[in-house]
Amino acid sequence: MEKIRRTKVSDLLKSETFGTIVNARGWVRSRRGSKKVNFVALNDGSTINNLQIVVDVESFDEEIIKKITTGSCISVNGELVASQGKGQSAELQAKDIVILGEADNTYPLQKKGHTMEFLREIAHLRPRTNTFGAVFRIRHNMAMAVHDFFHKKGFYYFNAPLITSSDCEGAGEMFQVTTMNLYDLKKNEDGTINYDYDFFGKQAALTVSGQLEAELAAMSMGACYTFGPTFRAENSNTPRHLAEFWMIEPEMAFVEIDENMDLAEEFVKHCLKWALDNCMEDISFLNKMFDKELIERIHFVLEHDFKRLTYTEGVKILEEAVAKGHKFEYPVFWGADLASEHERYLVEDHFKRPVILTDYPKEIKSFYMKQNDDDKTVRAMDILFPKIGEIIGGSQREENLEKLEKRAKEMEVPTKDIWWYLDTRRYGTAPHSGFGLGFERLLLFVTGMTNIRDVIPFPRTPNNCEF
């Protein structure tokens, strides 16, 4: 076969240089047609759209034609011609075909209509489907939107460590990290494990958040953000939980709660606008196949100022709703951690726009949040979205060393493990704020997927660590 430089399917479909000879390579989605003419749908991952290859059957060796099966990989030289089919601009009139890789009838993606559960079992192949090609192209684009936003605003990308010897939240079940031989654990005289023999000389675990380290960066470089994996060893088999997920955690010196809210709102809108600007073909597909209100919902967020009110005001509205007969599964009262149903009521039914709740009861928030003068609430802010509820959680941080230490003690956070964190308040403290966004939570919103396992390439959940 003549060596012609490959052109991506996405570029060929946009091309109008009809009559030229080009080379396309990709995986066969389907082959159909008559004894005389075959139509091959070819996809190379560059777009959700397939390139139609028109094959004049009689011009090719029978053996070649037979091997053009679903899942096989082929290289085609052919003439780019204007498509006769509706909705397509260009197609390829095949001149020469080479089978790069065959796929026999054991190929698991033979036909369409597999369940999402089955596709999770073949997570190594599911990016070859329309759905997961779309989801992972969107995932890529959302990551680019994140970096673009913060870079242009002068934030520094800061890599918090994954292996840590401190637990940020003072709670959260963690994965232990060890190189010790579990068959021969060395013990101290009192029977405890002697971690002198472990890699780090002390007990280590996977981080649940990079925020504390991000605060260190903010208190020296001004503004920074993390974007990396974090871990929770919760035994939660739900469509909303992953043991390994990606977090985005910006942190800014000299920023108080109002500016923090401004930034968070601007940030999430930037990401959604990026999705509409760069992923419309993929989003349209998902809108059609999975969630008929997906595009509408993205616009809904983009087109409204987020309503800001306090937790206390929010609870009052919910209590009034209950009084008027609205039924919630979980009880509503001041001090309660709001459930997704409550958050969605505020957003979807009451305000009909995204909501930012502030000033939560200190008992249900972390020790590092700035305490209000009422001694009851902290300067937290949660952004609530339609369909998914909380998408961003953040706060102004407590910059006063004494107050921070006192609150840490009350909440039984082991302060000796975070002496370095307390140093930021000891030396040149300043008001500062930040927030966290679960990347997969954002992706659920942008893709319309309903299970968080379907927006990350290889989900880690209880009893599931394949690939």
Next chain:
Amino acid sequence: MEKIRRTKVSDLLKSETFGTIVNARGWVRSRRGSKKVNFVALNDGSTINNLQIVVDVESFDEEIIKKITTGSCISVNGELVASQGKGQSAELQAKDIVILGEADNTYPLQKKGHTMEFLREIAHLRPRTNTFGAVFRIRHNMAMAVHDFFHKKGFYYFNAPLITSSDCEGAGEMFQVTTMNLYDLKKNEDGTINYDYDFFGKQAALTVSGQLEAELAAMSMGACYTFGPTFRAENSNTPRHLAEFWMIEPEMAFVEIDENMDLAEEFVKHCLKWALDNCMEDISFLNKMFDKELIERIHFVLEHDFKRLTYTEGVKILEEAVAKGHKFEYPVFWGADLASEHERYLVEDHFKRPVILTDYPKEIKSFYMKQNDDDKTVRAMDILFPKIGEIIGGSQREENLEKLEKRAKEMEVPTKDIWWYLDTRRYGTAPHSGFGLGFERLLLFVTGMTNIRDVIPFPRTPNNCEF
């Protein structure tokens, strides 16, 4: 104090709106001067340069002046005036000063000239120094250069899992990840640990490479790259090893070794050019303070085509050098894994430009590399740089299922754990290639730092997991 919106120091220094009142906030690097006038060097992390604050001592409360100590954090309203000092454009004539956070004389960064070892012990504060501010701003910019390069080329950012049940290299010491109670390990009848009781229902570990998963992505989406943390539990206390480091691993379908080399060369040059275009102030500082040849070395790489030759040719050159009397610490012979001194000899002494060595002996390379017809070598490519030796390692991948399985068996790679990887060759295989770049290795080259612990915020090494 009047509330004026803060302007970053980097913007103030570039500003020429002299006579306007502005607000600056940051950390005091030093205060000097007479009883009448004090000069405060203020830094907020936005640039390596300090803003000079001119303080008319008599106009301020004595208590305020006393608290303007090294490490304290202040907010200053003042008039922007043209600087009288050389090399500076703007300075601030203070009108009003608020102490945001004090720093007493226990602040560890009192004066300059700390050792790098000491600064590692206070890694939570070292970004407040000129050196580490520069290093971490460069780190940020190199990350942006990576994403910019691949995004514009149509690669998808792909997140390989961190927790894995397979070992990519078939070797490499790994960190075990577990939620089991080490005091009460459940055993099987044969005395082995019963991993049914562990979180994932099987033994799990931290990944040493995302390459295998990246190949899955390439064989469905065309071209992708990972950029995330990877882990090695090697007990190596050297300036070149970290237990936790960041890797960039692009992988491309339909790409063979030559195009792979083209891309790798273009990629690394893109990053270096980005550094010169965006980080010149920081690089100039590091050039002056640490490595007088830093800028020259970056230009050296940018201005030369990389010399491409085979490993066999390279070894011949090294053997000739030995014959002529050149002394190496380690022996040179065909089949040997080249040491850094050999790589540097080829780059710095022989060719006087960066080198790409190809076609390495199969015994010293991984099982997944494409086997050459000589049955002795594989289609590997290593890029060698001045000063640091190997910076990139890559290869064309073996796309033939039988050959891949045979080689895996020979190298004792447990193929049952990577059934999913072999599926890419079983269903629609195609030629494909990729490479890996250790992000911190690149940073060593761009910053001139000599210890890898100084280019990552919180280094993880044996017995070191603080912060």
